[in-house]
Amino acid sequence: MALNIADLFEHAVDAAPDKPAVKVGDRVVTYAELEADANRLAHYLAAQGVQPGDHVAIYAKNSVEHVVAVLATVKIRAVTINVNFRYVEGELNYLFENADVVALIHERSYAPLVAACAPNHPQLKTFVSFPDILDPTNDADLSSYGGVEYADAIADQSPERDFAERSADDLHIIYTGGTTGFPKGVMWRHEDFWRVLGGGIDFYTGEPLSEFDQSEQAKLDGRMTTFPLSPLMHGGAQAGLLMHLFAGHLTILEPKFDPQRTWEIINDDKVQLIFMTGDAMARPLIEEYERKKATGTPYDGSSLFAISSSAAIFSPPVKERWMSEFTNAVFTDSVGATETGFQGMGMQDKDAISSDGPVVGLGPSSVVLDDDDRPYDLATSVGKIGRLGRGGSVPVGYYKDPEKSAKTFLEVDGERYSVPGDFARIEEGNRVTLLGRGSNCVNTGGEKVYPEEVEMSIKRHPAVYDCLVVGIPDEKYGQSVAAVVQPREGASVELEELRTFLREHLSGYKLPRSLTVVPEIPRNATGKAQYPRAKEMILADQTGAATTQATSQGAPA
Numbered sequence: 001m002a003l004n005i006a007d008l009f010e011h012a013v014d015a016a017p018d019k020p021a022v023k024v025g026d027r028v029v030t031y032a033e034l035e036a037d038a039n040r041l042a043h044y045l046a047a048q049g050v051q052p053g054d055h056v057a058i059y060a061k062n063s064v065e066h067v068v069a070v071l072a073t074v075k076i077r078a079v080t081i082n083v084n085f086r087y088v089e090g091e092l093n094y095l096f097e098n099a100d101v102v103a104l105i106h107e108r109s110y111a112p113l114v115a116a117c118a119p120n121h122p123q124l125k126t127f128v129s130f131p132d133i134l135d136p137t138n139d140a141d142l143s144s145y146g147g148v149e150y151a152d153a154i155a156d157q158s159p160e161r162d163f164a165e166r167s168a169d170d171l172h173i174i175y176t177g178g179t180t181g182f183p184k185g186v187m188w189r190h191e192d193f194w195r196v197l198g199g200g201i202d203f204y205t206g207e208p209l210s211e212f213d214q215s216e217q218a219k220l221d222g223r224m225t226t227f228p229l230s231p232l233m234h235g236g237a238q239a240g241l242l243m244h245l246f247a248g249h250l251t252i253l254e255p256k257f258d259p260q261r262t263w264e265i266i267n268d269d270k271v272q273l274i275f276m277t278g279d280a281m282a283r284p285l286i287e288e289y290e291r292k293k294a295t296g297t298p299y300d301g302s303s304l305f306a307i308s309s310s311a312a313i314f315s316p317p318v319k320e321r322w323m324s325e326f327t328n329a330v331f332t333d334s335v336g337a338t339e340t341g342f343q344g345m346g347m348q349d350k351d352a353i354s355s356d357g358p359v360v361g362l363g364p365s366s367v368v369l370d371d372d373d374r375p376y377d378l379a380t381s382v383g384k385i386g387r388l389g390r391g392g393s394v395p396v397g398y399y400k401d402p403e404k405s406a407k408t409f410l411e412v413d414g415e416r417y418s419v420p421g422d423f424a425r426i427e428e429g430n431r432v433t434l435l436g437r438g439s440n441c442v443n444t445g446g447e448k449v450y451p452e453e454v455e456m457s458i459k460r461h462p463a464v465y466d467c468l469v470v471g472i473p474d475e476k477y478g479q480s481v482a483a484v485v486q487p488r489e490g491a492s493v494e495l496e497e498l499r500t501f502l503r504e505h506l507s508g509y510k511l512p513r514s515l516t517v518v519p520e521i522p523r524n525a526t527g528k529a530q531y532p533r534a535k536e537m538i539l540a541d542q543t544g545a546a547t548t549q550a551t552s553q554g555a556p557a
Helices: 005-015 031-047 064-075 089-098 108-120 150-155 190-197 213-218 235-246 259-269 278-294 316-325 402-408 451-458 495-502 531-552
Strands: 020-024 027-030 055-059 079-082 101-107 126-130 171-176 184-189 225-228 250-253 273-276 306-310 330-337 341-348 359-362 366-369 385-390 409-412 415-418 422-427 431-437 442-444 447-449 464-474 478-487 514-517
Touching (some): 005 031, 005 064, 005 190, 005 213, 005 235, 020 031, 031 126, 031 150, 055 064, 064 079, 064 235, 101 108, 126 150, 171 190, 190 341, 213 235, 225 259, 235 273, 278 464, 316 330, 341 385, 402 409, 431 451, 442 478, 447 451, 451 478, 451 495, 478 531, 495 514, 514 531
Parallel strands (some): 055 079, 101 126, 225 273, 273 306, 306 330, 478 514
Antiparallel strands (some): 171 184, 330 341, 341 359, 359 431, 385 415, 385 422, 422 431
């Protein structure tokens, strides 16, 4: 036995084999059924020569088969590689090469892209394809690269659990793209991943759990029904799934985020806990809830007692609307990253919502580092701003990238810290206010402006649906604050009127000096901001405006 993802899942199977484990659409599989199919696929992969430590990519939307693929891979001590299903050919080629993928499990509809990439990767020899959950009749050709249908792959394989002993030191890799650059593979030891992302500590008390604590919970009646709304191709949703599998909960998954469908599931399945990604999901969800309520036939939603947001801003105006509708629910802002795992949680109160940023209590081993990479004494440093980090269980590093590893995973006085670059202001009571990623910080005339603080204030404007804030070059100040705004339908936003509105909330140097109005804010699949694209939009808008002005004045364009 080991503190290993596969072992922890198997403990839950042994504790509650007949309980429902995963539901997608109308399909429900029990822990025993999930285990049997994962064993079959694991035996198939091993028969194809996949060895412990080999990398198996999973290229699919949320589905039962996606969950089976993750479990099958870790059962044979291989390493899962998550693939963003929105990638185009060049991005797929980069990932398959960078991650040294030897096997690929994918949905059928992605076969044409797989066929285009496969010849470029001679080490990639095993391909298993299962039906696309949104396009089940798709019969794209698999023959050009030797793809095998999932049903055929597992048909004659044993459902038995007869695998070699595993180790807490086995690696689990999550590729994260963040908001800039190529994706990076974050390497976790299984035990460390479990401790900080899989429920291996009590998130409220910081107490470590023992190997069978979660599976003992699985034996109890009244296990939760949970609903992570993000794709499993991202680390947060994957971690939430595994944490709840370890404890015997039922996890509901959907292949595509749809507000109406989400509320129907919450109603029909009496969902108790949802995980969402800030305003990108919270706003359309509450607007759909309010729309239905206005018809006189509201969604019930009374089963919801825990509403959790992470990875993006859950802004005060949107949060207030949720709290007015769900007065008995617990709202939490969780802070963490693929490189750190859980770092802290804030219990939100409608009478004390911060306008600066989420306020969270720091979890165990979380720290705020000063400019010399020394941990602040939190009790005597209230008001100080530094980089948020975590010690204790931290990743081994980035796969095949020692340079970036050295910048993110620091050693201070013999203690390793993961410091991905998020800034925070120290508050009283072991709490911090999150200010955003330091790489996005705008330095205007020597003053530092954190985009998320400005974004939260802009979102209070009644005409604003969504926004991003970036720094752009400025001859006088070095950088100036610029905003990209998506107005509400039928509304308009003007720069000077917006600046007047913001003066009630922000210092003058934080006010945007330029405004670009767009039909949609650039975000990825889980709602994370795409700041480089926002900056491109602003610069293109300014170039276009300058060209138009020059032409109108008779100057050459």
